[in-house]
Amino acid sequence: MLFQPIHLNKAIKSKYFKLFAIPSSNSTINIGPDSPANTIMKFYTAINEKKLKKLDKLMAEDCFFEDFSFSKPFHGKKEILHFLEQIISCMGQNMQFSIDHICEGNDFTAAVSWHLDWNNIQVPLTRGCSNYSLSADGDKLVIKKVRVFIEPPIKLGGVALTMFKIVTLLFDTFPAATEWFLKSPHIMFQVLLQAYSIVIQPIISPFQAWYIKLMQFAACILSIILKTIYYLSKNLKL
Incomplete structure (x- = not known):
C-alpha cells in the first residue's frame, strides 16, 4: 500500500508537517479545508493558543473522549471541554503540542503522533498517539470520538x-x-x-x-x- 506525503504549514509549529493519506480504490480522500486532518490540526492549534471557543466549535455534542491515563472516559462536549481546559491550564505559557505525523483514513478518521515541546525543546516522556473519528455537522467536520495513548514513564523492557x-x-x-x-x-x-x-x-x-x-x-x-x-x-x- 502506497502512502502519499502532503506537506502542511500550520500554526502549531514553525516547520512543515507530513500528512500521510491512505488511498483507497473506491474512495477519494479529501485533503481540503474540511478534511479530518485539517480539523485535527485546528484542534491542536486551539489547545496551543488556549482558545476554548474554537475547541467548542470543533467538538460534537455527544463526543466521547477516552484517555487511557485516566480510569474513566469523558462523555459529552461539556465534560470534555472542562478536561481540555484543565490540560491547557497545566501547560502554562511555554508548553505546546507538536504534531509529528497525521495518518488520514477513510470514513472521516485520523491518527496523530505527537509530543510536547517547551520553548521549542522536546520534553522527554511526552510522546503520544491519538485516534480520531469525525462526523459531518452541516458544512463542517466535528470530532466525534477520541482515544489517546501516552508514552509510559517507566520502560519495563524485557520485564x-x-x-x-x-x-x-x-x-x-x-x-x-x-x-x-x-x-x-x-x-x-x-x-x-x-x-x-x-x-x-x-x-x-x-x-x-x-x-x-x-x-x-x-x-x-x-x-x-x-x-x-x-x-x-x-x-x-x-
Whole structure:
C-alpha cells in the first residue's frame, strides 16, 4: 500500500508537517479545508493558543473522549471541554503540542503522533498517539470520538514480556476466574483501591508530604541560585 506525503504549514509549529493519506480504490480522500486532518490540526492549534471557543466549535455534542491515563472516559462536549481546559491550564505559557505525523483514513478518521515541546525543546516522556473519528455537522467536520495513548514513564523492557507470560499462564490456569475478571474488571480495581486506601496510603502519606516539602525547598534554592546568576551576569555585562 502506497502512502502519499502532503506537506502542511500550520500554526502549531514553525516547520512543515507530513500528512500521510491512505488511498483507497473506491474512495477519494479529501485533503481540503474540511478534511479530518485539517480539523485535527485546528484542534491542536486551539489547545496551543488556549482558545476554548474554537475547541467548542470543533467538538460534537455527544463526543466521547477516552484517555487511557485516566480510569474513566469523558462523555459529552461539556465534560470534555472542562478536561481540555484543565490540560491547557497545566501547560502554562511555554508548553505546546507538536504534531509529528497525521495518518488520514477513510470514513472521516485520523491518527496523530505527537509530543510536547517547551520553548521549542522536546520534553522527554511526552510522546503520544491519538485516534480520531469525525462526523459531518452541516458544512463542517466535528470530532466525534477520541482515544489517546501516552508514552509510559517507566520502560519495563524485557520485564514486560516476563509479566505478560506470567499473566497469560495465570489466565490459562484459572479460566473461570479469568472470565469473571475480564467481564468485571472494575470490581477488582475497586478492591485494590480500597486495600490501598486502608493499608498502603497511611504508610506512604508521611513520606509523600516530606518529599513534597523537599521538592519545594529545592525549587526555592534553585530559584535563588538562578536569580543570583542572572544578577551577576547582568552586572558583569554593565
